[in-house]
Amino acid sequence: MEFFSIFKKNRNVQNIHVTERKQNILNAAAAAVAFSDEGEHETARSMIDRTKGNHTILMIVNGDNFSQTLNDYALEMAKRLDYDLMALHVTEAPLSLSEEKRETAISAFRKSCMKNVRALQKKAEKIGVSVSSVIECGNQDDVVAKLHVQYPGMRYVLTEPDPDIVRSDDGHAAIPVFDLGSFQPSAA
Secondary structure, rough: OOHHHHOOOOOOOOOOOOOOOOOOOOHHHHHHHHHHOOOHHHHHHHHOOOOOOOOOEEEEOOOOOHHHHHHHHHHOOOOOOOOEEEEEEEOOHHOOOOOHHHHHHHHHHHOOOOOOHHHHHHHHHHHHEEEEEEEEEHHHHHHHHHHHHHHHOEEEEEEOOOHHHHHOOOOOOOEEEEOOOOOOOOOO
């Protein structure tokens, strides 16, 4: 019986609390000064203030509607990590239209996106996740880069799985997750 006593919880052990690793402010300041000297003031500001958008997951939706798989995964991830969720609806389609048709298409796109975001927000409210949305017309990479400058503390980016992989895998595919924790925008 003495053998099993080593597995009993030792009541004299202190609880260990893990906190987030502190950012080295001197290294960040030195890098920010270098960017500022080169005229990259937005990049310099974003390197110093990493609190805006802290604990946020960006869910990229190419178009106005997202898959149920991405929706469920994003909500579960945000709930488990205690993060906020930001849904980015982005499209380039209206930009190729004539100016008269472009405004109508953008308006219809925004209306459809808002309807889908409201449905997502209702689901998120039930599980205690905060959801915001951004609706943009433009190049997806440019929009994500702009958002990363606006919200430098944004940590994860989720996207839809490749449709070809989903079809070949009988509807099952992993959600691509990108970690922006060490991402620094390019100075070029």
